[in-house]
Amino acid sequence: xxxxxxxxxxxxxxxxxxxxxxxxxxxxxxxxxxxxxxxxxxxxxxxxxxxxxxxxxxxxxxxxxxxxxxxxxxxxxxxxxxxxxxxxxxxxxxxxxxxxxxxxxxxxxxxxxxxxxxxxxxxxxxxxxxxxxxxxxxxxxxxxxxxxxxxxxxxxxxxxxxxxxxxxxxxxxxxxxxxxxxxxxxxxxxxxxxxxxxxxxxxxxxxxxxxxxxxxxxxx
Numbered sequence: 001x002x003x004x005x006x007x008x009x010x011x012x013x014x015x016x017x018x019x020x021x022x023x024x025x026x027x028x029x030x031x032x033x034x035x036x037x038x039x040x041x042x043x044x045x046x047x048x049x050x051x052x053x054x055x056x057x058x059x060x061x062x063x064x065x066x067x068x069x070x071x072x073x074x075x076x077x078x079x080x081x082x083x084x085x086x087x088x089x090x091x092x093x094x095x096x097x098x099x100x101x102x103x104x105x106x107x108x109x110x111x112x113x114x115x116x117x118x119x120x121x122x123x124x125x126x127x128x129x130x131x132x133x134x135x136x137x138x139x140x141x142x143x144x145x146x147x148x149x150x151x152x153x154x155x156x157x158x159x160x161x162x163x164x165x166x167x168x169x170x171x172x173x174x175x176x177x178x179x180x181x182x183x184x185x186x187x188x189x190x191x192x193x194x195x196x197x198x199x200x201x202x203x204x205x206x207x208x209x210x211x212x213x214x215x216x217x218x219x220x
Contacts, residue, residue, distance in 0.1 A: 086188075
């Protein structure tokens with residue numbers, strides 16, 4: 001049976017956020033206060049793709065060697081600047097990338113109790129890629145920002161010392177993992193030639209950092 005409850009989240013040294021259980025994964029709308037958070041019944045889901053590459057995206061790769069396609073209907077007043085573009089086709093839920101170990105606490109009493117968890121390490125989480133991405137990380141972040149109206153980063157740092165206080169039901173184990181939430185986006189990168197025609201599409205799934213926060217779940 002699914003359990004959703006009220007918890008209290010501390011973001012930074014002084015800011016306290018009241019959080020109310022919902023059906024979404026537990027996260028802090030960092031640093032906006034009064035954001036919903038759920039206490040889940042399972043650990044964070046792993047990304048589906050098996051060829052996930054961590055660490056972000058480097059510089060643009062060299063231009064394609066094939067001859068650019070001809071399009072007699074394209075007559076730009078000025079030639080296009082050759083570059084790789086990124087285009088999103090869909091976005092999915094947020095995936096939590098933990099920094100540091102999972103922490104757990106068991107309430108063996110017959111009454112509700114409180115448990116405080118503190119992040120133990122500092123770590124950076126960047127963009128992860130499944131598939132082939134040609135565009136610069138900054139290019140795809142800007143495109144996704146604009147298309148979906150979300151706030152993304154090339155990388156975020158989850159820092160040591162962040163705390164969360166959680167209400168624990170009797171005879172339950174509460175688990176906590178601190179880290180970074182990333183938005184999954186499907187799309188493709190594609191070379192734009194000087195004659196404004198476009199080359200081959202390179203499909204990819206991106207996991208782009210969007211916020212820092214805790215993921216909380218309970219086991220009975």
